[in-house]
Amino acid sequence: MTKEFTPDPVFHSDADNKFVADEYTPLGKEVFIKxxxxxxxxxxxxxxxxxxxxxxxxxxxxRFWAGDNISDYLHDSDKENLIDEATIAFEKVLDTLLxxxxxxxxxxxxxxxxxxxxxxxxxxxxxEQAPDATAFPNDSTDRYExxxxxxxxxxxxxxxxxxxxxxxxxxxxxxxxxxxxLSKYTRIAQWCARxxxxxxxxxxxxxxxxxxxxxxxxxxxxxxxxxxxCENRGIMAHSSLTQTTVLKGTFKDDPHTxxxxxxxxxxxxxxxxx
Ligand SMILES: [Zn+2]
Numbered sequence: 001m002t003k004e005f006t007p008d009p010v011f012h013s014d015a016d017n018k019f020v021a022d023e024y025t026p027l028g029k030e031v032f033i034k035x036x037x038x039x040x041x042x043x044x045x046x047x048x049x050x051x052x053x054x055x056x057x058x059x060x061x062x063r064f065w066a067g068d069n070i071s072d073y074l075h076d077s078d079k080e081n082l083i084d085e086a087t088i089a090f091e092k093v094l095d096t097l098l099x100x101x102x103x104x105x106x107x108x109x110x111x112x113x114x115x116x117x118x119x120x121x122x123x124x125x126x127x128e129q130a131p132d133a134t135a136f137p138n139d140s141t142d143r144y145e146x147x148x149x150x151x152x153x154x155x156x157x158x159x160x161x162x163x164x165x166x167x168x169x170x171x172x173x174x175x176x177x178x179x180x181x182l183s184k185y186t187r188i189a190q191w192c193a194r195x196x197x198x199x200x201x202x203x204x205x206x207x208x209x210x211x212x213x214x215x216x217x218x219x220x221x222x223x224x225x226x227x228x229x230c231e232n233r234g235i236m237a238h239s240s241l242t243q244t245t246v247l248k249g250t251f252k253d254d255p256h257t258x259x260x261x262x263x264x265x266x267x268x269x270x271x272x273x274x
Pocket of ligand 1: 158159160230
């Protein structure tokens with residue numbers, strides 16, 4: 001049996017960057033990438049928008065793993081076009097799974113639903129800019145110097161199996177010169193979570209972004225979550241719980257601060273068991 005193989009212009013190009021132009025222009029479903037001078041047709045190379053964006057990220061050495069935010073590489077209008085491209089790709093997946101998407105009423109439109117769900121919901125944190133977290137000064141004589149612990153509900157997805165991850169993050173900080181609104185902690189945590197993640201990385205990402213938004217180096221994040229990939233498949237462990245902790249600054253160095261953080265988590269859990 002002979003197999004038709006169409007090389008991806010990005011990943012199978014023998015001359016790297018040969019086709020790369022400075023800008024890509026989204027033009028609806030089809031995108032035309034300006035060809036380099038050495039292209040034989042001296043014209044435009046037809047491709048997908050996703051291909052053009054991948055090419056640009058590769059050229060910039062921009063990492064685009066499932067847990068990375070790539071919003072700097074998207075124009076506002078790109079998402080709708082990418083959803084169109086992903087719909088076609090999901091249709092192919094359903095066809096390969098031998099699902100009759102023409103006649104099965106429940107599978108009609110599934111490809112598009114999947115495409116929209118990935119871009120607008122379960123992976124939205126990859127394509128959206130960081131939430132706007134307006135900071136308020138905390139520099140008066142009676143400034144708040146205590147610990148703040150915020151409990152944030154999380155929904156995420158494991159990048160290995162694309163199975164849901166559900167849990168909570170407890171975010172602790174020692175207030176620095178900036179304070180952000182309480183809901184912003186959860187918005188930042190959810191922005192980090194709505195990607196393909198590993199729980200260990202997610203915990204690190206939340207700590208880093210909270211530190212950035214608050215200018216505090218004293219940050220702690222404790223995440224506990226259940227993973228669909230352990231519950232619905234594989235070991236089918238229905239009560240497994242994964243816990244991860246990242247401690248920075250005084251949370252790491254001072255045992256009293258660390259204890260206060262975990263005592264606060266216990267109080268939170270008494271208040272609202274998950
Ligand atoms: Zn998994």
